[in-house]
Each structure stands twice: as structure tokens, then as C-alpha cells.
Amino acid sequence: MIELQDALRRKEIWAVGGGKGGIGKSLITGNIGISLARLKKKVLLVDADLGGANLHTTLGIGVPEMTLSDFLSRRVENIQDVIIQSEIKNLSLISGAQDFLDAANPNFSQKTRLLRHLETVDADYILLDLGAGTSYNILDFFLFSDQGILVVLPEPTAIENAYRFIKSAFYRRFKKVVTHQGIKDLIDAAMDQKNTMGIRTPYDLIERVKLMEREVGEILELEITKFRPKLIVNQVRTKGDIQIGFSIKSACNKYFGINLEYLGYVEYDDSVWQSIRSKRPLAVEYPYSRPARCIERIVHNLLRKEQLTLSTLY
Amino acid sequence: MVKKIEDLNYYELLEIDPRASTQEVYRAYDRIKKVYEPNSVALYSLFSPEETAILRQRIEEAYRTLINDPKRKEYDMVLRELRELPEPEPEAQRMPTYQPPPVQQRPVVVRKPAEREPFLGNETRPQPAPSAPPPQQAEVPVPEQPRPAPLTITEFTGTAIRAVRENAGLSIRDVAGITKISERYLGYIEKEEFKKLPARAYLKGFLPQYAKAIGLDPERMTGDYLRRYDAAMER
Numbered sequence: 001m002i003e004l005q006d007a008l009r010r011k012e013i014w015a016v017g018g019g020k021g022g023i024g025k026s027l028i029t030g031n032i033g034i035s036l037a038r039l040k041k042k043v044l045l046v047d048a049d050l051g052g053a054n055l056h057t058t059l060g061i062g063v064p065e066m067t068l069s070d071f072l073s074r075r076v077e078n079i080q081d082v083i084i085q086s087e088i089k090n091l092s093l094i095s096g097a098q099d100f101l102d103a104a105n106p107n108f109s110q111k112t113r114l115l116r117h118l119e120t121v122d123a124d125y126i127l128l129d130l131g132a133g134t135s136y137n138i139l140d141f142f143l144f145s146d147q148g149i150l151v152v153l154p155e156p157t158a159i160e161n162a163y164r165f166i167k168s169a170f171y172r173r174f175k176k177v178v179t180h181q182g183i184k185d186l187i188d189a190a191m192d193q194k195n196t197m198g199i200r201t202p203y204d205l206i207e208r209v210k211l212m213e214r215e216v217g218e219i220l221e222l223e224i225t226k227f228r229p230k231l232i233v234n235q236v237r238t239k240g241d242i243q244i245g246f247s248i249k250s251a252c253n254k255y256f257g258i259n260l261e262y263l264g265y266v267e268y269d270d271s272v273w274q275s276i277r278s279k280r281p282l283a284v285e286y287p288y289s290r291p292a293r294c295i296e297r298i299v300h301n302l303l304r305k306e307q308l309t310l311s312t313l314y
Numbered sequence: 315m316v317k318k319i320e321d322l323n324y325y326e327l328l329e330i331d332p333r334a335s336t337q338e339v340y341r342a343y344d345r346i347k348k349v350y351e352p353n354s355v356a357l358y359s360l361f362s363p364e365e366t367a368i369l370r371q372r373i374e375e376a377y378r379t380l381i382n383d384p385k386r387k388e389y390d391m392v393l394r395e396l397r398e399l400p401e402p403e404p405e406a407q408r409m410p411t412y413q414p415p416p417v418q419q420r421p422v423v424v425r426k427p428a429e430r431e432p433f434l435g436n437e438t439r440p441q442p443a444p445s446a447p448p449p450q451q452a453e454v455p456v457p458e459q460p461r462p463a464p465l466t467i468t469e470f471t472g473t474a475i476r477a478v479r480e481n482a483g484l485s486i487r488d489v490a491g492i493t494k495i496s497e498r499y500l501g502y503i504e505k506e507e508f509k510k511l512p513a514r515a516y517l518k519g520f521l522p523q524y525a526k527a528i529g530l531d532p533e534r535m536t537g538d539y540l541r542r543y544d545a546a547m548e549r
Contacts, residue, residue, distance in 0.1 A: 244355060251361070255360050
């Protein structure tokens with residue numbers, strides 16, 4: 001318990017993404033937030049899904065008056081003005097944009113202003129609920145966070161998007177550490193899976209970069225090892241589905257050379273849609289349901305910097 | 315250090331520590347094999363079917379090498395030359411596994427690869443007169459060929475199973491290490507000493523394990539073998 005308290009001391013930003021829509025990002029973010037709040041930590045949830053915000057709904061908060069777009073468009077100056085207290089102690093929310101179309105694509109200065117303000121907020125944890133897709137905004141929030149969490153379903157479509165997300169995220173990360181324009185162009189070209197240069201894997205790319213500038217290639221190699229996204233498999237129905245998390249981890253390691261951490265899984269259960277229907281948070285309405293317990297376990301893994309081990313399967 | 319898939323060594327391929335025990339090798343193989351199955355959902359959009367096929371082949375190679383003690387030692391030497399493995403305190407930590415003297419355990423104890431061929435030839439001959447009393451069933455034909463072709467198996471008899479095992483370069487002890495079935499029972503299975511085997515229900519559990527360890531189709535081997543077992547036991 002003591003180590004848990006220590007882990008909880010410092011402010012951290014966690015981002016939840018996944019590439020595909022409708023895979024439970026908001027649900028998981030919201031309930032991770034509730035779990036943390038119950039551990040007596042101040043939590044701020046930020047609905048960074050600027051196109052299709054609905055984190056407030058999973059928390060049982062009605063359509064909010066003040067949203068992130070009010071802040072981004074400077075209709076309010078202070079971020080405090082858009083923070084809504086939830087009925088759960090220690091848990092507050094910045095809701096996503098409802099109407100403002102431009103907000104779906106904030107520019108660089110808007111983003112940095114947001115991040116700067118977030119740093120000043122009195123909270124132990126700031127959770128960003130990212131939208132679907134792999135737009136630069138989403139990737140930037142993901143890369144900026146202390147912990148980038150990927151949600152995936154045990155289905156080909158979701159897995160495909162997750163891989164695309166991973167690839168986009170770290171190619172974007174590559175581009176940020178590189179200054180050489182030629183190499184930047186090369187990275188851009190490598191993003192296209194069907195590129196004509198025969199670059200298929202990050203390994204190929206690094207080899208190519210090394211030919212251009214050896215040190216830069218080595219820096220990129222280092223970047224790969226530093227990139228450690230976390231994985232949650234949602235809507236798990238069978239033991240085989242749990243296994244998929246380990247398989248994705250293995251495939252990522254062999255293909256991308258990155259170490260994905262398998263945080264945990266969330267079991268499929270009717271309690272989830274029942275709670276959504278009743279517009280009440282899962283962890284409040286069905287705290288002892290299996291999905292709610294799964295999410296609690298994920299929170300513990302996050303706090304202790306642990307991940308699932310294969311022994312869970314035996 | 316980022317490595318191309320083709321450059322991964324067998325340990326990296328199976329995602330195990332170079333000091334992994336035989337059983338850990340087997341477990342890892344069993345798991346990794348499933349990850350890289352042709353229709354594995356986790357590979358979707360990442361690997362092409364050709365790439366997966368090559369990977370699977372390498373995984374087989376890795377398993378066959380690491381499960382076989384002489385071959386593994388040879389491979390470790392190569393890796394050490396490539397500086398992919400640190401120099402270990404030689405043998406020290408792995409020796410105990412092979413140390414204990416087998417009780418009445420004659421088959422395939424010699425591990426020097428060079429002696430393998432002639433030894434196998436001799437080995438079949440003393441078969442009918444082991445220290446244990448030969449029961450009625452023991453006279454099941456034992457082929458004289460030092461190495462019967464394993465690919466032409468029509469029925470999984472004890473001898474056929476043994477031939478496959480030897481062809482894979484595995485000793486009874488290796489298989490016992492993987493499956494955790496006692497060496498004695500494995501020997502009885504191969505010699506078809508049905509009376510000495512435990513109850514049918516146990517045998518039914520052993521056979522698929524054994525089949526998997528030596529790379530045979532578990533269902534076929536179990537079916538075949540139990541049919542022979544039933545026929546013999548009825549008499």
C-alpha cells in the first residue's frame with residue numbers, strides 16, 4: 001500500500017487512444033478516472049475527442065455548458081472555467097467540443113496553450129480521452145503523455161487500426177527528433193506502406209537513414225526502445241481473446257521492435273451497456289461487475305508499472 | 315537494438331532466456347506457434363502470408379534445435395562466436411538437470427552426437443532382454459533398421475513413435491522433461507508394454523502430450539495407439 005501511495009504522488013498525464021472508434025476508449029478512460037478518484041487522488045478527465053466527444057455521458061453528466069472548444073477558441077481565458085465537477089469526489093472533467101467544427105483541428109499554438117494550462121491544473125492525474133483516427137493532433141497528445149494507452153478489441157479491424165496507430169505515432173516521434181529535411185521526407189515516404197523504396201518495417205527505415213546519416217539512425221534506434229505504449233484488450237470473451245494481447249505484444253516486438261506492455265483486459269459483459277443505457281458510470285452502477293473489476297486491476301498495473309504475465313493464461 | 319526478423323536468434327524468436335529449461339522451450343514454442351498461425355488475428359495487416367510462413371518455419375527450426383541437447387550446445391557455441399550470447403560459467407547451471415543417474419533407464423543416454431549413429435544400431439538389439447521382466451506383449455516386432463523412415467508411418471505403433479522421436483533427435487529424457495510424463499511410462503508406451511501402463515484414462519492423457527512434443531498429430535496418434543491398446547487388452 002505504501003508503494004501505491006508513493007506512485008500516486010506526482011502529476012501524470014495518461015492518454016487513451018486506439019485508432020478505431022467505438023472500442024471503449026471513453027468508457028475505459030472514465031472508469032480508470034473513477035478508480036483513481038476512489039484511491040483519493042485528484043483526477044481531471046479531458047475529452048480530447050474533439051470531433052465526437054461523449055466522455056461526459058459515460059460519467060453521467062448531461063450536455064455541459066462549457067467545453068474544451070470554449071477554451072481553445074479563447075471564449076474563456078482560464079482553463080478553470082471549463083472544468084466541471086462530477087458528482088464523484090476528486091473527479092472533474094473538461095468536456096469535449098460539441099459544435100465548434102474548427103476545434104476538431106486545433107493548431108499548434110492552441111495545443112501548446114492547452115498543454116501549458118493543463119500543467120497548472122491542480123490534479124494528480126490528467127487523463128486524455130483521444131478520439132478515433134491517427135490525425136496529428138491525436139498522435140501529438142499520445143506522444144506528449146507520460147503513459148500512452150492503446151485500446152483494442154480482439155477483432156481484425158480494431159487490431160489493424162491499432163497497428164496503424166502505433167506506426168503513425170512513432171514515425172511522428174521520429175520526425176520530431178530529426179532536423180534533416182531529407183530524412184524527414186524519407187520518413188514521410190515510409191509511412192506509405194506501398195512506398196517504392198522497399199521500406200516496409202521500421203528496421204528498413206533505420207537502415208536507410210543510417211546510410212544517409214549514421215548518428216541519426218542510431219538516435220532513431222534509441223527512440224524505438226523508449227517508445228513503450230501500453231495495451232488494453234477490451235470486450236474479451238474467451239481465454240483465446242486474452243491470449244491475443246500477448247500475441248499483439250509478440251508481433252509488435254518482432255515487427256516494430258517496440259516493447260508493448262500488456263496492461264490488462266476488460267471482460268465483455270452486459271453490465272457495460274446497461275450502465276451506458278442508464279447513463280451512469282459502470283464503476284458506480286455495477287462496481288462488482290467483472291468489467292469494473294478488470295478496470296481496477298488495470299489501474300493497479302498502471303500505478304505499479306506492471307503488466308500482465310503469461311502465467312495468467314495457465 | 316533493433317533487429318530484423320531474419321536476424322533474430324532462436325532464443326529471441328521464441329522469446330525466452332538463453333538459459334531456459336527444456337520445458338520452458340517447449341512452452342514458449344507451443345505459445346509462439348499459435349501466435350504465428352496462418353490465420354492468427356494478431357498478425358492481421360502486419361505480416362504477409364509469405365512472411366508468416368517463413369517465420370513459422372524458423373520457429374520450427376528454433377524448437378528442433380533448442381530442444382535437442384547436443385544441437386543446442388552447438389548452436390550456443392555459434393551464438394557465442396557471434397557475441398550474441400555471453401560466455402557462461404560453462405555447464406554449471408544447466409548440468410544438474412542431466413546429472414541424476416537413471417535407474418533402469420537404458421535408452422539414449424549417450425549424448426555425444428558423433429556416437430549417435432552406431433549407438434542407435436546397437437541399441438535396438440538388446441531390447442528383448444531388458445532387466446525388467448518381459449511381459450507377454452513385449453514381443454511386438456522391433457525393426458532392425460537403425461533409423462526407420464518416419465515419414466511413411468501408416469499406424470502409430472510404439473516402434474513408429476520411437477522412430478519419430480529418435481528422428482527428431484530427442485531422448486526419452488528430453489520428452490519426459492517437456493511433457494512431465496515419467497521416463498518409465500514413456501518407455502512402456504514405446505515398447506507397447508500395455509500391462510505396465512497406468513489406467514487407460516491416464517494413457518489417454520499422456521499420448522497427446524507425447525505426440526505434441528515430437529511433432530505428431532495428437533489426435534491421430536492417440537486414436538491409433540489406443541486402438542492397439544484396446545485390442546491387446548481385450549485378449
